[in-house]
Amino acid sequence: MGERMEIRLSGSGGQGLILAGIILAEAAILDGKNAVQSQSYGPEARGGASRAEVIISESSIDYPKVTKPDILLALTEEALMKYKDNLKPDGVIIIDSSIKKPELPVKIISLPIIETAQNRTGKVIVANIVALGALTTATKIVSKESTEKAVMDRVPKGTEELNKKALYSGFELGESL
């Protein structure tokens, strides 16, 4: 892994991407690394394009914003179109399989994230956790153990089993590559 990894999680507001970003950053800290998480949001609490950014590094992090992502997750076409163009040359884009795979000069991984959330847990709302699991195993940016602990620490009481199921389904998606 490079000195400084930049990850952008994008989709629509309400998909829980900021929470996913927070969990990813916490997993990195559990791995003993430094992490910064930030977000951009408009005035609307739901809908619209939403993005969370995470920077993970072995050393201290100066500039706290993502400029050229190493990893882009896009759960909606709108988000993909908005953020697809400025990745690092060896970057990777993970898209939901509902999005038409675009022609781009970087590696693109298409995974049935939303469909898996629906089929395996019956709840689309945990697509963010499925995505996080897939991203973890597909990129190895954080360890599975840390991601699991971070998820369990953050999700609301009473939803642990649901989220665990979502996370494991995500792990499998990433491992299937």
Added chain:
Amino acid sequence: MRKELEKYFRTEKLPHIWCPGCSHGILTGAVVRAIDNLKLDQKKICIVSGIGCSSRAPGYLNFYTLHTTHGRALAFATGIKLANPDLKVIVLTGDGDCAAIGGNHFIHAARRNIDITTIVFNNSIYGMTSGQYSPMTPKGSYATTAPYGNIDRNFDLCKLAQSAGATYVARGTVYHIPQLIKIIEKALQHKGFSLVDAVSICPTYFGRKNKMGSPVKMMEFIRDVSIPIKSAEKLSKEELAGKILIGEFYEEQAPEYTEEYAKVIEKSQEGD
């Protein structure tokens, strides 16, 4: 001054700055007499004021005294009372200070029912800035900023306080001092937000602008237009025009803010 009242005053600060004929000194005396009658602990009383003639009163009084910014006395007082609920907090304010620039703080302090007694020295005019109309200046009166007569309608501060949530509301005047002292005593004993609208006179500005004559004549005028609330019930709207209703308007026992917050503290610490 009665000898036993001297301890409540910073006598070295007297004489006061108020004009000859101004009744704010009488009101200040009434506040002190009420405190003395109740034998309240002088070292547990904090008096807060805003800006204006009335708001100079705390400077003469020997308590913890705070002379704040214009209209903000109740905001400071709220911080004091919540921070130290053991203090008896009294706000002395004027009609402009309380009802104009401080109007928002006034309605919200009343809404919270925080245990503060607010006594408004209501002389219907901005005295300190020399005679501009206030929200309590009667419609049609003259002021330096109403040279053709005031077209603003005036507040009924008691109605405003009651509808905002105050749990003790009364009005007295500088002419009816024994009654006013009793009202202030009740307000001080009341748990919750209490308002005393104390009608005062300003001979220098309101009196002269409105050709009301000497301070004595102004006091007589107040005597003549004041009606006890009970008597007012039998009068028609026309008969009530221009009258000052005096007495106790409203009283209820309701949860007090700092006591409610004490419960918040308890609740937050449960299960720790």
Added chain:
Amino acid sequence: MSSKARLMQGNEACVEGAIAAGMRFYAGYPITPSTEIAELSAEMLPKVGGKFIQMEDEIASMGAVIGASLTGLKAMTATSGPGFSLKQENIGFASLTEVPCVIVNVQRGGPSTGLPTLPAQGDVMQARWGTHGDHPIIVLSPSYVKEVYELTIRAFNLSEKYRVPCILLMDEVVAHMREKVELPDPSTIKIINRKKPDPSIVNYEPYRDYDGDGIPPMASFGEGIPFHVTGLIHDVTGFPSTNAKVTEALITRLMKKIYDNLDDIVDYECISVEDAETVIISFGSTARSVLRAVHLMRQEGHKIGMIRLKTIWPFAYKAIQNLSSAVKNLIVAEMNFGQLVETVRASAGGRFEVSGLNKFNGELITPDEVIAKVKEVMGRA
């Protein structure tokens, strides 16, 4: 990994720091991007026996904070630009009456309602001169989440020590970002409490400089000594005065208690300035972009350094004056149209070329923009 390492938001670190410093009263009014500070204070303060109140407006919040501080509680409020404007009246009151309090301003784009969710550093001058009249003030600016924690504690300490309102001037980036933080053991944190009157004092005068350090000891309402506090110019007894000598003595003491202690108050970090030909001055989140640019340009062999201000006011004049004559250019990077640059220019006294790197579109200055500016300035030289 330390067991205490955790991901923490800037606004969260502010509340954690405040409570560690002894904050036991918070009054505020909701405003983006500072609201999390109010929310977390509402949750945490009662747990330590403290008080939280959401006031009817920003003006009232500032008043309540001063009232609470007069009873002896350490008190704080937080806001953003529009609310900061409203608080200025009572910040002036706190300055003149020397009531310790901490005001957090999480800066957003302005003027007016501006850009509520986007960062800016446009309140630099307002933080210094927002309220009317000559007055003392201390303004701190954190760049990291951990530093938010540290500087919030420092804000309380300086405020208590010098009896002065202290402003924590954050920006939206540092307030909303989450970052790895390891909180120190509470027993290792240095806490300063306001100086109380010596019990041997008879006839306590609340504004007498008993110790000759310009800082009168402060009694609290409710402690048994009645005293008067007014926003009018006052003599040592606390009562109003219009006497010219009294006025001059009071204002002089207010200013001197800060300006005689610059070495204790002013704090900044010099990075790679020893041999630098170009030095960039910055603060808040912008300083992190500058730091990245300095690293990248040093790798390319450019002689570039930076001064990161942790206190903005009083200004670190010495930091500028101490720069060696090898320095050719000073650049002031700030997310505004050019505010601190004028103070830097005055401090430079013509020794260095001073120029500004300014951005005021709601976006953080990027390292690339810093590099471009440095190259432009070097090319000019």
